[in-house]
Amino acid sequence: MESNIKIFPKSVVCEESTLRGDITFSSGCVVHPSATIIAEAGPIIIGENCIVEEYATITHRLQPGASWDVNKILSIGGHNVFEVGCNVEASRIGDKNVFESKCYVGSGVSVSSGCVIGAGIQICMAQQLPENTIVYGQQALQREAIEKQGSQTLQIDFLRKVLPNYHHLRKPNYDPKKARSVV
Amino acid sequence: MSFMQPSPVKYACSCGILNPINKLFFCRHCPKLRCGFCVSHEIESNFCSNCLENIPSTEARHKKNCCANCFDCPCCHHTLSPRATAVPVVRKSEESKDKDKEGESGADSSPATPSTKPSALPTTKKMYYLSCLSCRWTTRDVGIPDQGVATGTWPDNESLYQARFNTLMEYYQSLVLQEKQEKQEFQRRKAPKHNKYPSLTDRTGLTVSLIRRQIGWSDKNLSKTKPVNITPAEASAEVDDLPADIFTQPINLRSITTISQRHSQPADQPEAVNKLYPQRRSLWIKRSLRCRQCEHNLIKPEYHPTSIKYRIQLFASYHVPEVVMVRCEQPLQPGQANAILLKFTNPTMFDMTISLLETAPQEVLQQACRIKEEAVTSSPLLKATGVTLSRQNSTREIKREVLDVANAKLVPLESPFVLSQRDDSKEFDEDVQAPSEEPKFIVWRKANKVLLRLQFTPDAELKPGQLVTLGFYMQYTYVNTVSNTQDKKDPTTHALHSRIFIESGSIGN
Numbered sequence: 001m002e003s004n005i006k007i008f009p010k011s012v013v014c015e016e017s018t019l020r021g022d023i024t025f026s027s028g029c030v031v032h033p034s035a036t037i038i039a040e041a042g043p044i045i046i047g048e049n050c051i052v053e054e055y056a057t058i059t060h061r062l063q064p065g066a067s068w069d070v071n072k073i074l075s076i077g078g079h080n081v082f083e084v085g086c087n088v089e090a091s092r093i094g095d096k097n098v099f100e101s102k103c104y105v106g107s108g109v110s111v112s113s114g115c116v117i118g119a120g121i122q123i124c125m126a127q128q129l130p131e132n133t134i135v136y137g138q139q140a141l142q143r144e145a146i147e148k149q150g151s152q153t154l155q156i157d158f159l160r161k162v163l164p165n166y167h168h169l170r171k172p173n174y175d176p177k178k179a180r181s182v183v
Numbered sequence: 184m185s186f187m188q189p190s191p192v193k194y195a196c197s198c199g200i201l202n203p204i205n206k207l208f209f210c211r212h213c214p215k216l217r218c219g220f221c222v223s224h225e226i227e228s229n230f231c232s233n234c235l236e237n238i239p240s241t242e243a244r245h246k247k248n249c250c251a252n253c254f255d256c257p258c259c260h261h262t263l264s265p266r267a268t269a270v271p272v273v274r275k276s277e278e279s280k281d282k283d284k285e286g287e288s289g290a291d292s293s294p295a296t297p298s299t300k301p302s303a304l305p306t307t308k309k310m311y312y313l314s315c316l317s318c319r320w321t322t323r324d325v326g327i328p329d330q331g332v333a334t335g336t337w338p339d340n341e342s343l344y345q346a347r348f349n350t351l352m353e354y355y356q357s358l359v360l361q362e363k364q365e366k367q368e369f370q371r372r373k374a375p376k377h378n379k380y381p382s383l384t385d386r387t388g389l390t391v392s393l394i395r396r397q398i399g400w401s402d403k404n405l406s407k408t409k410p411v412n413i414t415p416a417e418a419s420a421e422v423d424d425l426p427a428d429i430f431t432q433p434i435n436l437r438s439i440t441t442i443s444q445r446h447s448q449p450a451d452q453p454e455a456v457n458k459l460y461p462q463r464r465s466l467w468i469k470r471s472l473r474c475r476q477c478e479h480n481l482i483k484p485e486y487h488p489t490s491i492k493y494r495i496q497l498f499a500s501y502h503v504p505e506v507v508m509v510r511c512e513q514p515l516q517p518g519q520a521n522a523i524l525l526k527f528t529n530p531t532m533f534d535m536t537i538s539l540l541e542t543a544p545q546e547v548l549q550q551a552c553r554i555k556e557e558a559v560t561s562s563p564l565l566k567a568t569g570v571t572l573s574r575q576n577s578t579r580e581i582k583r584e585v586l587d588v589a590n591a592k593l594v595p596l597e598s599p600f601v602l603s604q605r606d607d608s609k610e611f612d613e614d615v616q617a618p619s620e621e622p623k624f625i626v627w628r629k630a631n632k633v634l635l636r637l638q639f640t641p642d643a644e645l646k647p648g649q650l651v652t653l654g655f656y657m658q659y660t661y662v663n664t665v666s667n668t669q670d671k672k673d674p675t676t677h678a679l680h681s682r683i684f685i686e687s688g689s690i691g692n
Contacts, residue, residue, distance in 0.1 A: 116319055136318035137259050143456065144437045146324045 006174040012160050015168040017052075021060070022070075024174075025050075026078070030159045032056075033167055035082075042072030047095065049079050049156055056082040056099075059089045061107050077113065079151045086117075094131075096148045114148030192506045194499070195682035196221060204506075207499035208481045210474040211665050216499055216681055217474055222481055227469040230488035233262050237488050238466060249463035252334040256315035257459035260447055263313040265333040266321075270310045313337070313461055325457055340460040342450035354413045471495075501530050504537060504602060504659050506683055509634065514691045515651050518643035522636050523653065523687055529602035529631040533662035533674075538599035539637070540656040544680055589654030589684065590645060594638035598622050599658075605631040639687075647692045653685040 004022045007013050011029040021039025025031070028049040035052045037044060040062040052058065060074040077095035082088060086099040089106055094113035099105065103117045108126030111117075115129050118136040129135075132145040163169070190203035197213075198221035208217045229243040230236060231250035238246070254263040310329035314321040322337075323329070330336045342348075438456050445452040447462055472482040483495035509524035529535050600622055609630045626634040641651045658680040 118317070134319050141259070141318075141441070142437060143258060143318060143320070145319060146321075149319070 005170070007170055007172045008174055008176065009172045010160075011172060012163050013170040014163060015170055028156060030156055030163065032159075032163070039074070040068075041066060042069050042074060044074045044076065046076045047078035047080070049151065049153075050076065050081070051152060051156060051159070052082045053084045053086075055085040057087045058082060059087075061089050063107075081152055083119075096151065098149055114145065116145070116149060191508050191686040193684045193686075194503070195684070201684060204500050204503065205498070207503070208472065209497050209499040209502040210477065210479060210481055211497060211502070211663060212477045212479045213474060214661065214663060214677060214679060215476075216503065217472075217481060219472070221475065222472045223475050225471045225473060227471040227484055228486055228488070229466045229468055231464060232467045233464055235488045237486075243466055247463075248466045250466060251463070253464040254313055254337065254461035255447070255464050256318060256320050257444060257448055257462055258320040258456070259315060259318040260443070261315050261317040262464065263315050263320075263322075263461055265311045266314045267309050267311055267333070268329070269307040270329070272306045272308045320459075322461060325459060327460070337461065340451075344450065350413055502661065503681060504529055504535060504657070506657070506685070508685055508687065511687050512636075515641055515688050517641050517645040517690055520638065520640050522638045523685070524626065525635055525637055525685075527602055527633045527635065529605055531662065532604050533660075534604050535602040535659050535661070536599050537602055537657060537659045539593075539596050540658055540680070541593065541595060543656055543682075544658055544678070589652050590649075591639045591641045591651050591653050591687070593653060593655055594640075596622070596624055596635075596637070600625060600633065600635070602633055602659075603628075603631050641690065645690050647690050650689050651687045653687055655683060656680045657683050 003020055005013075005019050006024040008025060008027040008029075010027040011025045011031075013019075013025055013029065013031040014033040014035075016033035017031050018034070018036040018038075019031075020037070022043035023037055023039050024043065024045045026046060026048045029046055029052070030050070031037070031052045032054045034054050036055075036057040036059075037046075037052065038057070038059045038061075041060050044058065044060050046052075058076070062068075074091070074093075076093040077097075079096045080093060081098045083099060083101045083103075085102045087104045088099055090109045090111050091107060092110040094111060094115075096114050097111055098116045100117060100119040100121075102120050104122040104124070105111065105117055106122075106124040106126075109123050110128045112129055112131045112133075114132040116134040116136070117123065118134070118140075121135045121140050123129075123135065123140075130144075132148060134143050134145050135141070136143070190205070192203065193201040194204055194207055194216060195201055196207060196218035197215040198218060200218055200220055202218050206218060208219075208222065209215075210217050226240065229238045229240055229248070231238065231253055233253040234250065236250070236252075238250070255261065256263050308331070310331060311333045312322045312327075312329045327338065440453055440456055440459065444456075444459060445454070448459065451458070453459060469484045469486075469488070470482070471480055471484060473480050480495045481497045483493060484490075485492045485494055505528040507526040507528070509526055512522040512524070513519070515521060527537060621628065624635050624637070626636055628634070637653075639653055645651065658678060661677045661679045662674050663677060664674045
């Protein structure tokens, strides 16, 4: 498995993060140091303005017996927040979701949009979370929010300013405009 | 050593309930062990645990024991926190266009609008809504408009039955008043007033009512306040039928409230989540504990809500030697001799002589009783205030037999042993004490701690898996620095005892 990491301009990806496989970061993404993203089964495409915090793990896990498949893409939508220590193996992730600290989302879970997986919640069964679902509390109760969670624009702007001061960054290596011009 | 897990060593309280030492109190005036069950609990102060505001008890009662400013989430019962948002304020020219939006965002937003400012700069105003950090519930979810100030203006959700509750309360209040007045009237008629100083009218046999009658006034009757009539509630056996679509449509559980959500909103107990409203946060209390026998305070917290200290703290672990089970020497087998290592710690500033006994020391018991009696009669508090004796009688101590039984035979220790006083500076001493003549059962001794070896034999008929419980009476000398009588100044020494049960473990297979 070769690492093929595409970073769009304006995204901040720290060098100390662990990235394996074919991963594409759209513009505006922020990846903290010691975050882990592993594309085992197929490429991962992360949408715009996502935040992946420290010790967060996003895995596109290989099913037993399967092998690397370029067409099996895990696409993660925009404006998602992966908080400290979360472990996400979901098969599909939409927009504006929040994975709170130390939560676990197993493979086979399909997260739509505007969902919040509360701190420490473990979702293991294959299921589909409808839009605006909020899973919270010790008993993992579900409720439906009236609107999607607000985007973290202020936080992203702040991180984009602060992270380069203290960390080495991976250089953005892919410019869609240039790529188009080449084609 | 037994932090965050149940302690194997339990002390029998003077009321007969077994407790670990950290749940027991020690009344210095009786002197006896007390537990939370056999002391009277009193409310020291009411406060809100969120904003830490102290609220006097009358005000707390008036506010139905709820905080005026803090709210709980109706969804997950966490505290709601106010969130500020910047709302663009509509300028005069656009006001007519966005009238409906204006009405929604609170009435006080229009006066703040700088109508005289014709600039094109968009003005914003801070608006607040309440949000739960746990389940992300917000007041916007149920359509409560944002407020211009963070606290104080949140609307109370009036329940459907509020008027009914109010009339019922009014009725019963007037009923209580009436009964009280009737009782007073009855007592006045029954027993003529025994005034300390006889008045002139008493001498001459003239009472106020007699005089009133002589003058020709009517008898004043205050007591004839008739309570307003209430309509009694009617029970009906008719229950609305289930809606027809409940059998055909899948139920959306997300729109239905849980039982705990309904119970947290007891006035209307809504069935749908869109009827959940923020609940005012219940007040907490600071509690003081009082010994029921001698009416002395055992625990008295500091008044201020932010303080976690006590003014009076008679926890048992400050006065009674602590017993900690270290280990058994061998695996527990029925009928096989074994030994247990116990660590004794002296928490007081005086040396203690401790002996472990199999039966209760009889004369000590009587002595303790006598001291208690003395304490009751000579308590300065009782004398000074003349505390109602009826209350005393109602809380007379009921002796309860300790039902727990030991199922192991102990080999009694040959002699009592001395536990030295607690000396905090000794902890840092380098020099080792010169080894002195020690009884054989003492394994080691350091400062105020003694590790001793107690031999025992579990009963022969115990089955595998059964708990082996050791039981003994620990007699210890206790130096009481408070004296019940005023003339005594020297600290008195008591020989006290408490019954201790140790769960040493279960019989091995």
